Amino acid sequence: MTESTRITAPGLVIGTVAGAFAALFTLVAGAPPAWAVTGGLMLAVPLAVFGAGCSALRLRGVFRGGAFAPIALYWLIAFPMARLVQDVGTRVVVGDSFSLPPQPVSFLVYQALISVGFAIGFVWVQERLVRGGAGT
Template sequence: MTATMEPAVSGRILAPGVIIGAVSGLFAGVIMLVGGAPASWAVTAGTLLALPLAAAGAGCSFLRWRGLLGGGHFAPLALYWVLAFPLVRLVQDVGTRLVLSDTLALPQHLWAFLAYQALISVGFAIGFVWVQERLVRGGARR
């Protein structure tokens, strides 16, 4: 297949990752609401998590489809999310502060924040792979 894809093919390939990422971010916003966070904070944080997670999920689906993150091999997928998830969370954290308090600031202990998110990312990678391979009929395969 050439570098350019037909819209129907690209939609079929990218949709699982986009949907998983978006639903994960929106679910986090709902959990924040249930936990008592102010609605503006929950909506902002949920949206700022859903959008970059959807983009990272689309990237993961595309790389799986291209064979760079092969099915049945968890280590490359875990490595992808160890890199992508902390960046997504950093975008969410900085963006939420910027939107809600007009302050552009990084987390106080940036390296600790990123390391913790990298640890959490492995659990997200397991869930992402499980959903993509079990519920989306084999995920993004050629």
């Protein structure tokens, strides 16, 4: 396995698993299966892309292993964007209408707050999967 694959794979996996959990929780909440699957995919794809991007930045030494603040700042922007893609994309695919979430600024601020928890989980999982990662 190449070094770049070893570093970027956890980011792809984390995003994909997060999307799968979102789909599962949506089903459990009673939403129609089409909404659950579409919403899960609409979240998994951007989170996997952003996760691989975060891992690639780590590979290049922009983010050091064990450093949390730069990764938290990365996810402060990336996580709300992924959620916006999920929300708008799901409405387009399943609801056939393009619309932003109600109160889009509040939506993005709330997602930014949640992003810190996602960043903590991302760092924790990546540290364990990559054994300290690049730069350590």
